[in-house]
Amino acid sequence: MKSLFIATLLTSILFPVCSSNADENVKIIPDVVYGHKFGMALTFDVFRPQGQPNGAGVLFMVSGGWHSRWTDPKNMLSRFQPLLDEGFTVFSVRHGSSPKFLIPEVVNDVRRSVRFIRLHAKDYGVNPDQLGVWGGSAGGHLSLVLGTTSDKGNPKAKDAVLQNSDRVAAVVAYYAPTDIREFVDEKSPYYHNYPALQFDADLADDFSPVLHVTQDDPPTLLIHGDLDQLVPISHSEKILKQFQDHKVQAELLVIKNAAHGFKGEDNTRASQAVVKWFKQHLLKKQE
Numbered sequence: 001m002k003s004l005f006i007a008t009l010l011t012s013i014l015f016p017v018c019s020s021n022a023d024e025n026v027k028i029i030p031d032v033v034y035g036h037k038f039g040m041a042l043t044f045d046v047f048r049p050q051g052q053p054n055g056a057g058v059l060f061m062v063s064g065g066w067h068s069r070w071t072d073p074k075n076m077l078s079r080f081q082p083l084l085d086e087g088f089t090v091f092s093v094r095h096g097s098s099p100k101f102l103i104p105e106v107v108n109d110v111r112r113s114v115r116f117i118r119l120h121a122k123d124y125g126v127n128p129d130q131l132g133v134w135g136g137s138a139g140g141h142l143s144l145v146l147g148t149t150s151d152k153g154n155p156k157a158k159d160a161v162l163q164n165s166d167r168v169a170a171v172v173a174y175y176a177p178t179d180i181r182e183f184v185d186e187k188s189p190y191y192h193n194y195p196a197l198q199f200d201a202d203l204a205d206d207f208s209p210v211l212h213v214t215q216d217d218p219p220t221l222l223i224h225g226d227l228d229q230l231v232p233i234s235h236s237e238k239i240l241k242q243f244q245d246h247k248v249q250a251e252l253l254v255i256k257n258a259a260h261g262f263k264g265e266d267n268t269r270a271s272q273a274v275v276k277w278f279k280q281h282l283l284k285k286q287e
Contacts, residue, residue, distance in 0.1 A: 054087030061135030140176025225258025
């Protein structure tokens with residue numbers, strides 16, 4: 001019951017229900033199927049600005065505690081409106097959810113979502129080389145995994161989706177865990193509170209972004225509250241140091257006196273930084 005309460009609380013912080021109705025200037029394509037597992041569909045929602053799309057897309061990782069839940073797309077509209085107003089197409093990506101699925105399986109899902117969107121980029125009016133990824137907490141972790149461990153795809157794969165790269169061109173991560181090695185220890189409270197961490201500890205290195213930074217990683221913006229006790233700001237500080245050492249363009253925006261989950265002015269400031277980062281790094285090819 002404790003782990004369920006914590007996961008539910010974290011999810012409510014990351015994905016608050018909004019009362020806004022769909023804007024007539026936004027076309028919502030719900031429940032696009034990008035894969036299947038265990039007889040279930042993996043889906044994302046597409047939010048397309050109807051004015052003048054700028055040709056770039058942003059994938060939002062729907063993940064809190066590696067729990068991924070469905071909500072009416074209209075309830076997510078206000079969260080994405082700042083990006084939509086600037087012409088970005090937004091993909092709200094759900095993955096196989098904890099507690100059924102563990103981090104290695106979750107990562108496979110989000111990799112597939114990028115590959116699928118690249119394969120069908122023309123259908124959504126986006127350039128496959130102008131895709132960004134963004135998420136908070138577990139969603140931020142998944143965003144950083146994509147940013148630091150992408151591949152070119154397998155040209156020999158029978159599945160056309162798997163022939164495509166899962167590389168993204170820019171990343172934004174809110175209060176993300178960047179080193180999960182300590183979390184997968186059975187003595188850790190994280191291990192017991194977040195079932196997605198209950199996998200072979202020998203694989204933890206593979207899913208710790210701080211260990212995989214290389215000079216070809218995409219520009220990355222980290223946003224973290226200095227009072228965060230769930231995921232200490234040291235996680236962002238350590239990976240920032242790695243980005244700097246490898247000469248990757250990266251910044252850390254520290255939200256003073258903020259804990260895990262941004263509200264009010266803190267949320268507005270973070271949202272503005274997201275839009276600015278993606279405009280700077282996804283639209284530069286059009287200038």
